[in-house]
Amino acid sequence: MPSDQTDLPTSADVFTAAQNIAGRIHRTPLIRSRQIDELCGANLWYKCEHLQKVGAFKARGASNALAQLPAETQMVATHSSGNHGAALAWAAAELGLACTVVMPETAPLAKRAAVAGYGAEIVICGPSQADREATLQKVVQQTGAHVVPPFDDRRIIAGQGTVALEIMQQCREQGFTPDIVIAPVGGGGLLAGIGLAVAALAPDVVVMGAEPAGADDAQRSLRGGVHITTPQAPDTIADGLRTTLGRRNYAVIKRTVRDILTVSERGIVEAMQLLWTRTKQLVEPSAAVGLAAVLEHGARFRNKNVAIVLTGGNMDLNRIADLFVDEEEIQ
C-alpha cells in the first residue's frame, strides 16, 4: 500500500525534528521520587513535559510542523479543545504567522484563555467531531489557512518523538538504560513518535502505551490487529486522551510499540495525587496515566527501570476541587 506508507513518518524524521525545534523548546527535566519507587517496587523516572513551553509536549509537534510549512504560508489553523490549539497558537506567534483555532463550545475556559493569550483567533463550534471538521473546513475555504492536524500528521508525530531522544540522552547522563518507556495514548502522536525514536536509538528498550479503560480504542486496535476508527464518546477524567487513534499513528504504533495497557479512573486519580504530593508537580489527569499503569500492572514493571512521560499540566483550577470531591467518594 504505497500511498499508506509514503506519508508515514520515519525515525529519521524524528532526528530531523530535533534539529528543527532545537532552541525553540525546553529540554525538560527527568526527575524521580524515592517514595513512589518504594511503593511500586520499580525505578521510575518522570519526563516533565508539563514544564514544556505551553505546559505540554504538544509544543514539540507544533514547532516542528511550522518549521516545514509550504512556502509563503501566512496563516495556519487547526481544531482543538486542548493543548494542541495552544501549542499551535504559541508556535505561530513565535514565527509571526496568523493562527485560527476552531474550539468546541465545551472547551475549558482555561484552554480558550491560553489560545487567546498567544494571540490566535478562536472560532467556536458545536461539540462533535463533525462540527469541528466542518467549521475548520469553512475557515480554510475563507482564509486559505494551512491546516496543522493535532496528531495524524507526519510532522506532528516526528516532533512529539523528540521527547524520547531527550529521555534516552538523559538516562545515559544519569548512568542507566531504561527497560521500558511508557506514555499515554490518545490520538497517538506522542506514542508513535516515541516508538520511532526508540526503535532507532535503542531497539531493546520496550515502548508501551497507557490509556483509560473507558477510551481503550488503541489497545483494542493494537491487540486485535485492526485499526478501530469508530468515534467514541469516552467518559474519562483524562481529557487529553479522549480522541481516537489516528491512521498514521496506528500504522507506526503497531510496528514499534510492545503493548498498550488500560487503567481505571480511580487509578488515574490516585497516580495524579501521588505525583502531586510526592513530586510537588502539578500534572493534569492525562499526564498521570503512565504512572497509573505502573500502579495497576505492577508485575510487568517490578524492579525495572521505567521512563514515564508526564505529558502536560494544564487544567482548570476549579476542576481540582471537583477531583477531590471524587477522591472523597472513592475512598
Next chain:
Amino acid sequence: MPSDQTDLPTSADVFTAAQNIAGRIHRTPLIRSRQIDELCGANLWYKCEHLQKVGAFKARGASNALAQLPAETQMVATHSSGNHGAALAWAAAELGLACTVVMPETAPLAKRAAVAGYGAEIVICGPSQADREATLQKVVQQTGAHVVPPFDDRRIIAGQGTVALEIMQQCREQGFTPDIVIAPVGGGGLLAGIGLAVAALAPDVVVMGAEPAGADDAQRSLRGGVHITTPQAPDTIADGLRTTLGRRNYAVIKRTVRDILTVSERGIVEAMQLLWTRTKQLVEPSAAVGLAAVLEHGARFRNKNVAIVLTGGNMDLNRIADLFVDEEEIQ
C-alpha cells in the same frame, strides 16, 4: 548584653552549616516564569525548597542541628504542627536516632502521617503554645531527649541560611546578581539565616521578609524597634507563618534585613494560583507569600532582579478544594 550576643548565630555559622549538611540535602533548582515576570514588571527567580527533602527548607536546619549534637545523644525531641517535625524526624532517622515530636491535636493529618512515616514517635497535646511546651518538657524529663527547637536556635538559623548561599551561587551561574532576596517570615529562622548569609556574601543585596497582614508581629517588631513577643492567634491561610518571631531571630533580622512587607490573604491565594498555573509547582500557601509581596508592593520591585524562596509544598489535598471555594468567593 553578652548573654544575648554569644548565642547568636553568625555568618560563619552558615558557611559551617553548608559543610555540615552537604550531601544530606538537595541543591534545589532556581526557576523562573516569563509570564509572571511580565505580569509583575520584574525579573523573578524562585528557589524551589518545596523540592527539598521532606518538601520544605526545614530539612536544612534540622540536618545542621543533628550534625552538632552533644556527645552520646541518642534521642531528640521537638514540638511542631508542621514541617519542622517532619524534618527532625527525617534527619533523626538518617542518623539512626530516636525522635519524639509533640504535635497539637489540631495538626493536619498529612503532617502527622509524614512524621510517623519517618519513624518518629508522636505525642499529641492540646492546641496552645503552653500545652506544647509543657508536653515537650514532660517528654524530656522522662526520656532525656535533646530538644531541637523549630526556629529560635543558633544551629537552626545557620542551617536555614544555607539556602541563600545556594541562591547566590545559582544566580552567579545564571549570570546575574539579585537586587533583592525575599523570604516569608514566621518564627524567623529562614529569614535570619538568609540575612546572615547575604550580609557576608553580598552586602549590597537587599534582604526582605514577607508575612501575612494577619500575623504581622515581625513587621511591627522590625519597624518599631521593639521585639513583640505577645503570642498571637493569627488567622491566616499560611499555616507555616503563624508562629511569633523568636528572640535570636529578631536580633539577627534587625541587623541584616531591610524591611518586612505584609500581604493580604487574597494576595496569598492569587500568588499561589499563579505559581501553580504558570510554573506547575505545587507550593503550599506559606510558600506563596514572597510572590504575594511582589504582587502587592509592585513599585518596590519594578525592573529588579528578585530571588524568592518557595519554602515548602506540604498541604492536605482536601484543603486545596477548600482554597478554591475561597477563590470563587473572593472573585
